[in-house]
Amino acid sequence: MSKVAERKARLHEQLIEAAETRIEAHSVGRLHARDLAADVGCSIGTIYNLFDDLDALILHVSFRTLKRIDTVMAESIADTGETEPLAHMVTLGRTYCDFAVTNRNLWGALFEHALPADYPLPGWVLEGQLSLFRHIEKPLTHYMKGSDPMLVGRTARSLFSMVHGMVSLSLERRVSGVNLDMLNEQTEFMIRTFVKGLEAS
Amino acid sequence: MSKVAERKARLHEQLIEAAETRIEAHSVGRLHARDLAADVGCSIGTIYNLFDDLDALILHVSFRTLKRIDTVMAESIADTGETEPLAHMVTLGRTYCDFAVTNRNLWGALFEHALPADYPLPGWVLEGQLSLFRHIEKPLTHYMKGSDPMLVGRTARSLFSMVHGMVSLSLERRVSGVNLDMLNEQTEFMIRTFVKGLEAS
Numbered sequence: 001m002s003k004v005a006e007r008k009a010r011l012h013e014q015l016i017e018a019a020e021t022r023i024e025a026h027s028v029g030r031l032h033a034r035d036l037a038a039d040v041g042c043s044i045g046t047i048y049n050l051f052d053d054l055d056a057l058i059l060h061v062s063f064r065t066l067k068r069i070d071t072v073m074a075e076s077i078a079d080t081g082e083t084e085p086l087a088h089m090v091t092l093g094r095t096y097c098d099f100a101v102t103n104r105n106l107w108g109a110l111f112e113h114a115l116p117a118d119y120p121l122p123g124w125v126l127e128g129q130l131s132l133f134r135h136i137e138k139p140l141t142h143y144m145k146g147s148d149p150m151l152v153g154r155t156a157r158s159l160f161s162m163v164h165g166m167v168s169l170s171l172e173r174r175v176s177g178v179n180l181d182m183l184n185e186q187t188e189f190m191i192r193t194f195v196k197g198l199e200a201s
Numbered sequence: 202m203s204k205v206a207e208r209k210a211r212l213h214e215q216l217i218e219a220a221e222t223r224i225e226a227h228s229v230g231r232l233h234a235r236d237l238a239a240d241v242g243c244s245i246g247t248i249y250n251l252f253d254d255l256d257a258l259i260l261h262v263s264f265r266t267l268k269r270i271d272t273v274m275a276e277s278i279a280d281t282g283e284t285e286p287l288a289h290m291v292t293l294g295r296t297y298c299d300f301a302v303t304n305r306n307l308w309g310a311l312f313e314h315a316l317p318a319d320y321p322l323p324g325w326v327l328e329g330q331l332s333l334f335r336h337i338e339k340p341l342t343h344y345m346k347g348s349d350p351m352l353v354g355r356t357a358r359s360l361f362s363m364v365h366g367m368v369s370l371s372l373e374r375r376v377s378g379v380n381l382d383m384l385n386e387q388t389e390f391m392i393r394t395f396v397k398g399l400e401a402s
Contacts, residue, residue: 151390154383158367158391165366166359182355189352190359190395197398 012050014040016060020106023061028109031058055115059125062113065106066128069099073135085139086195092135093163093187100167101180111168136160143198159194163187213251215241217261221307224262229310232259256316260326263314266307267329270300274336286340287396293336294364294388301368302381312369337361344399360395364388 001009018039022031033054037044051057076095077088100107115121136156144152170183202210219240223232234255238245252258277296278289301308316322337357345353371384 154387155390157370158363158387161366161370162359162363162391163366165362165364165369168366168369169358169362186355186359189356190363193398193402194391194395195398196401197394197396200397200401201394 008050011040011042011046015042015047015050015057016064019057020061020064023058023109024103024105027105028058028113055113055119058109058113059122061106062110063125063128065103065110066125066132068103068106069096070128070131070135072099073132077135085142086192088139089136089159089191089195090188092139093159093191094184096160096163097167097183097187100171101183104171111164133157133160143195159191162190162194166190209251212241212243212247216243216248216251216258217265220258221262221265224259224310225304225306228306229259229314256314256320259310259314260323262307263311264326264329266304266311267326267333269304269307270297271329271332271336273300274333278336286343287393289340290337290360290392290396291389293340294360294392295385297361297364298368298384298388301372302384305372312365334358334361344396360392363391363395367391 015036018036019031022035022039031054033044033047036057037047047057051060073092073095076091080087080091082088082091133153133156136159137152140156140159141152144155166183166187170180216237219237220232223236223240232255234245234248237258238248248258252261274293274296277292281288281292283289283292334354334357337360338353341357341360342353345356367384367388371381
């Protein structure tokens with residue numbers, strides 16, 4: 001790699017890290033190019049030389065967040081030492097809640113940042129999102145033997161929507177949300193009851 | 202009522218209606234006082250004379266939306282002619298999905314419009330939100346006899362979060378969402394399976 005290419009690659013990485021730090025500290029809505037330029041010591045023009053726009057930079061941060069969720073999900077299941085699929089599903093739900101609560105703004109950037117309607121979502125972001133579902137699909141398959149795989153996939157996404165909806169409404173302190181201190185317990189109750197329903201089907 | 206008070210009350214109502222029309226047509230993010238002033242033929246100053254700020258005006262629109270959801274929920278249950286609590290729960294889920302899909306922007310204003318962190322939520326908005334849960338709690342109680350009423354209340358909110366999360370992720374066309382044309386069917390599957398789980402508990 002030439003010196004120029006090396007410097008470009010390093011700046012690219014530094015800007016993503018600076019954006020991540022700022023988003024976590026102040027929320028995605030308060031991310032400004034001039035602050036990032038000051039953080040890494042480059043011009044605003046350099047940022048737009050390396051990224052199409054701030055949305056593109058935010059997508060890089062989102063991808064890192066998705067990877068981190070992927071990692072904590074995999075680790076949390078390994079940590080339980082459990083083999084029961086239901087225990088894995090409960091652990092995944094709790095892990096997702098914990099991640100959202102402790103990384104409020106990074107998690108918010110994933111879901112609350114609205115891209116322009118015609119903004120093309122890069123394939124690597126889509127793959128990062130899809131890869132999370134394999135964690136849920138794996139134990140879920142155990143309780144949906146013989147079901148249409150499309151239904152299993154939809155149900156994994158619905159269970160994610162359930163926990164995600166509970167976390168969102170809770171964190172935004174909507175009246176419709178569950179109190180934050182009851183979130184983990186209630187998530188477990190919902191997952192256990194749902195799986196009981198699958199078993200009874 | 203004096204002529205002046207009458208005119209004020211009429212303008213108050215007209216502005217809420219104009220805001221509702223504009224939010225439904227263009228989304229809450231594109232609501233501007235100058236457009237509303239032109240719509241009803243008053244000055245921008247008059248708007249801020251009648252409402253503290255645009256957030257206050259949006260809350261009035263949100264309250265009307267909550268009341269409309271309340272009405273369609275009550276009517277949808279009456280329309281089924283069913284007495285089975287599970288049928289009522291499924292109907293409520295489907296009705297909520299349909300309302301969100303057909304009133305995309307009004308529904309969005311309820312949940313996507315972020316009030317400033319310290320903005321006081323008026324009591325009448327809170328009550329409008331809470332009143333929706335009685336629809337869910339009523340049939341749910343049937344399947345949770347003997348449970349702590351706090352758990353029943355939390356579960357009603359969790360089931361709302363589930364359907365709400367499914368609708369949100371679906372409407373935003375997130376990869377994590379369920380395809381919009383499968384939303385109603387999948388909502389029904391989730392509610393039926395969950396209730397089966399309650400019955401098996």
